[in-house]
Each structure stands twice: as C-alpha cells, then as structure tokens.
Amino acid sequence: MTVHENLDHGKERQGGDLTGYQAGRISxxxxxxxxxxxxPPSTLRAVMSQLTHNPGALRSTPYQAVDDYAQAYARHLGVPWHELVCGRGVSEFLLVLSDLLSAEDVGLLTPEYTETLRRFAFATFYPPDAGRPDSTEHRLERLRRAMQAHRYVLISNPNNPLGHYIAREDLLAACRAFPRCSLIVDESYIEFVGPDLSLATHPAPASRPRNVVILQSTGKAWGLAGTRGGILWTRDSDLAHRAELRIPSWPLSANDVAGLKAALADTxxxxxxxxxxxxxxxxxxxxxxxxxxxxxxxxxxxxxxxxxxxxxxxxxxxxxxxxxxxxxxxxxxxxxxxxxxxxxxxxxxxxxxxxxxxxxxxxxVPHPGRVYPAGTPYLGKAALAPLPQTAAT
Ligand SMILES: Cc1ncc(COP(=O)(O)O)c(C=O)c1O
Structure with missing residues (x-):
C-alpha cells in the first residue's frame, strides 16, 4: 500500500500524522x-508527580490551570501575565482570529501553514512574484506591500513550510511604517532560531507596538504537541478581550499545565x-x-x-x-x-x-541549474473554501 492509497479523499495528513501508513512501517x-x-524529562517527572500526589486534579474542574500557565509563559516571554490570553495551542487562536476577523480586510503571505491557509481562505494571498523564488528579502517586500494595503496581515515567522525568518527589527520597522495595519505573527518556531527573539519580548515594554499580535505555544520547541497549551499576546486590549471571549471556560487541563510549567522553567x-x-x-x-x-x-x-x-x-x-x-x-x-x-x-x-x-x-533527482517555481498564484477568494468554523482543530 502506498502512502497516499490509505488517505481519505480530501483529508490531508499533516506533519507527524502517521495514520496514513501501515502500522509499524515508519521507524x-x-x-x-x-x-x-x-x-523534557522534567516535564515527565512533574506530570508523574501530579498524578501520584494529586490525583484529585483529574476529578476537579481546573480553575487555576490557565492562570498558572499564563504566569509561567509570561516569565518566559518577559511580559505581564495579564497581557496573555491562553488557549489550546496556536491552533485555537487561528480559529478564534479567523472567526473574529472574517469580515475584516486580511492579507496573508504564502506559502503558509495548512490550517492558516484553510481558516483564512477569505484573506488576500500574497504568493511570491511569478518567476521569482521565495526568500527572506522577498517575504519582507511582500509583507510591506500587504501591510500598506490591509487592516490585518498574518505571517508565520519562521515560516512553515519554507523556514524563512524575518528579523525582529525588520518586522518592528514595518509595524512603525504602517501603524494602521495590525501584524499577526505566528511564532510557533521562534525558539528554534534562538532565545529571546519574540516580538512580544522586545523592545522595552513601553515601546512595544500596539499593532502587533503574537501567537506561541509550548507544543513545538518543547516537543509537547500532545499537550495543547498556547498564548496570544498583544497590547491591543480590545482585540485581546474579544479573543478571550471566544475561548471556552477552563481550556487547559491541570495535568497538562503541571508538565508545561516544568517545561517552561527548564531553560x-x-x-x-x-x-x-x-x-x-x-x-x-x-x-x-x-x-x-x-x-x-x-x-x-x-x-x-x-x-x-x-x-x-x-x-x-x-x-x-x-x-x-x-x-x-x-x-x-x-x-x-x-x-x-x-x-x-x-x-x-x-x-x-x-x-x-x-x-x-x-x-x-532534479537537473542541476533548474529554477524552482514560486508557488501557485492567487486564484480568487473562493478557490479554497474555509473550513466550517465549528470544526474541531
Ligand atoms: C506555523 C504553525 N502554526 C501553528 C501550528 C499549530 O500549533 P499548535 O500545536 O500550537 O496548535 C503549527 C503546527 O504544525 C504550525 O506549523
């Protein structure tokens, strides 16, 4: 059986999903x-200790879990904890923001993460120019073009799938140049570039721009994608509030948070x-x-x-x-x-x-000297229908 024979039609397998392969085929x-x-081993120890010494946490509603997670994540980012909205991974915030902004004017740089493409199918896409390979410089050019034209612009930085990374100073300069546009940055992979690079962390608190929204989670850098903790940070308190209203009560489990706190402390x-x-x-x-x-x-x-x-x-x-x-x-x-x-x-x-x-x-094996296509052009907003907003992530 091939990798693709076993796929449901129309259901794409994302990274780490081995359900399309015969059991045991992939090592x-x-x-x-x-x-x-x-x-991290410290996470495993914390979860085991929680299960052993506080099994009642599985029975009780986790009233404290979100605040505990927010405080631990705020320490990691160097921001006040009340500025964080917590939810079930970056995925939940992509869903919440696509719902919140569905009637807004949104630009999206492509290629981009699968769920983002789907949730924001209503956005105007900015693929690389025809005949031009993508690069960090070209992404920055497109970003500035998009920020000039739209009320919101969304990127992942570093980008999934290409891995391009736009430096923080360039993004901050774009935010200063286009203050009427809010830049939403999915920083799922920022720790892989190096420590302390988040736009939420720098510059000093008072001069952090209002037109920036940051999404991060403990899933990727800590190898904890099986837990579902994530945050949204912005100084735009109105947007943060509207996002928070869309998150259900008690989104995080106490058990997960016991492990996630240990992970965040284990620098x-x-x-x-x-x-x-x-x-x-x-x-x-x-x-x-x-x-x-x-x-x-x-x-x-x-x-x-x-x-x-x-x-x-x-x-x-x-x-x-x-x-x-x-x-x-x-x-x-x-x-x-x-x-x-x-x-x-x-x-x-x-x-x-x-x-x-x-x-x-x-x-x-490709022929040497071949030039690579830049990606599919913009085909119109209806070319890929958004997922129903009720679908679980
Ligand atoms: C760019 C990007 N954003 C968000 C996600 C989802 O992250 P989370 O597990 O925090 O929901 C992924 C997962 O692959 C991703 O690649």
Whole structure:
C-alpha cells in the first residue's frame, strides 16, 4: 500500500500524522515539526508527580490551570501575565482570529501553514512574484506591500513550510511604517532560531507596538504537541478581550499545565536540545543539497524544505526505507510543491536518511541549474473554501 492509497479523499495528513501508513512501517518520522528530543524529562517527572500526589486534579474542574500557565509563559516571554490570553495551542487562536476577523480586510503571505491557509481562505494571498523564488528579502517586500494595503496581515515567522525568518527589527520597522495595519505573527518556531527573539519580548515594554499580535505555544520547541497549551499576546486590549471571549471556560487541563510549567522553567534543557538540533539541521541541509542541489531552501531552524515536482514519489521511496516526510501539493492555492524534512537527531537516524537518499531513482533527482517555481498564484477568494468554523482543530 502506498502512502497516499490509505488517505481519505480530501483529508490531508499533516506533519507527524502517521495514520496514513501501515502500522509499524515508519521507524523515523521526519514529517513532524515539534522538537524530536522532547518531551523534557522534567516535564515527565512533574506530570508523574501530579498524578501520584494529586490525583484529585483529574476529578476537579481546573480553575487555576490557565492562570498558572499564563504566569509561567509570561516569565518566559518577559511580559505581564495579564497581557496573555491562553488557549489550546496556536491552533485555537487561528480559529478564534479567523472567526473574529472574517469580515475584516486580511492579507496573508504564502506559502503558509495548512490550517492558516484553510481558516483564512477569505484573506488576500500574497504568493511570491511569478518567476521569482521565495526568500527572506522577498517575504519582507511582500509583507510591506500587504501591510500598506490591509487592516490585518498574518505571517508565520519562521515560516512553515519554507523556514524563512524575518528579523525582529525588520518586522518592528514595518509595524512603525504602517501603524494602521495590525501584524499577526505566528511564532510557533521562534525558539528554534534562538532565545529571546519574540516580538512580544522586545523592545522595552513601553515601546512595544500596539499593532502587533503574537501567537506561541509550548507544543513545538518543547516537543509537547500532545499537550495543547498556547498564548496570544498583544497590547491591543480590545482585540485581546474579544479573543478571550471566544475561548471556552477552563481550556487547559491541570495535568497538562503541571508538565508545561516544568517545561517552561527548564531553560537549560530547551537551549541545549535546540542548539543540538540546529547543528543537526545544518548537516541535514548538506545531505539534502547533495541530492537535490539548489532545490533545498536554506534556513536557520530544524527543518528544510525541498522544492520538488513529484513530492509524493520521493515520500514513497523514503517510506520504503521506513522514513516519513511531509509533502505539499503545489496545485493547491497558497502552496509550493515539495517536501519538508525535519532534522535527524543522531547518527543512526542520519545514516538511515543518507542510505535512503543514496538510492533515490535518478528520475527523482532534479537537473542541476533548474529554477524552482514560486508557488501557485492567487486564484480568487473562493478557490479554497474555509473550513466550517465549528470544526474541531
Ligand atoms: C506555523 C504553525 N502554526 C501553528 C501550528 C499549530 O500549533 P499548535 O500545536 O500550537 O496548535 C503549527 C503546527 O504544525 C504550525 O506549523
């Protein structure tokens, strides 16, 4: 059975979802984009201790959990805790904001994360210019174009799937230049670039712009995507309030929060593992470049995107070597055709990928000097219908 035979029609498998493969077929999941060295041992200890010493927390409504999470996350970000709205991962805020802003004028830089493309299908998309490969510089140009034209603009920074990262100073300059536009930044992968880079954290509190909205979660950098904690931060108290009203009561479980607090306090583990992963990702880039040349997108984070016209065929070959990668179908609106590969974390995993790539059929190896397509053009707002707003994330 192939990777794609087992997929329900119309239901795309996202990173880390191995349900499309026969049980036991995959031993190395490079499709997921959470820190593959997580969860931190301190988190496991905290959850075990909570279950052992406070089993009543499973029975009681978790009145305190959100405040505990907000305080721990606020310490991590260096912001007052009452400025945070807490919810079930960045996913919940994408849903809430798409609902809140559905009648607003929103611009979205593409390519972008699957759920964002779906939830904000009503937005005006800004793909790379025809014939021009995407890059950090080109994204910044498009960002400024979009901020000039729209009331809200949404990006992920670093970007999923390409991994491009726009420096904080450039984003802040754009916010100052276009004060009538609010910039929503999904910072799910910011820790992978380095510590203390969030737009929420700098500059000093009083000069933090009002027209910035930050989304983050404890899912990716801490390797805790199985728990569902996340935050929205903004100095726009009206928007924060309207978002908070859409979050259900007690969104976070006390058990999760016991572990998440321990994770947020464990900065040593976070910095050590992310430093290791960045180094591994540089090696991954060299390995991929050896096979796919200029099709590999340079990035500073833990995954690399490879432009490819037959991503499913490459994924199928890798699955024969028990490896899963994330594929993207470039015919869909807002997409670029290719694969996203997360960094192996040790020499065994690296060797497994190296052997699999060495036997890639030559028909799947791109010709040197090939120029890569920029992604699908803007096809009109109705080209991909938004998901029903009631669908669970
Ligand atoms: C850019 C981006 N935003 C948000 C999410 C969802 O994050 P969470 O697990 O915090 O809901 C993902 C998950 O892959 C992502 O890649």
């Amino acid at each position: 190395l999941d490079l499709s997921e984009c959470a820190n593959r060295l997580g969860p 040593t583990w976070l910095h050590r593992t992310l430093h290791h992963i960045r180094r591994q990702a540089t090696q991954l880039e060299d390995l991929l470049r050896h096979r796919f040349g200029g099709a590999v997108v340079t990035s500073q984070i833990h995954y690399r995107f490879v432009h490819h016209e037959q991503p499913a065929a490459v994924a199928e070959h890798l699955a024969e070597h028990a490896i899963a990668v994330r594929t993207f179908d470039g015919t869909e609106r807002g997409r670029t055709s290719g694969l996203r590969v997360s960094a192996p974390t040790n020499t065994d995993e690296y060797g497994q990928l190296e052997r699999a790539l060495a036997s890639l059929p030559s028909s799947l």
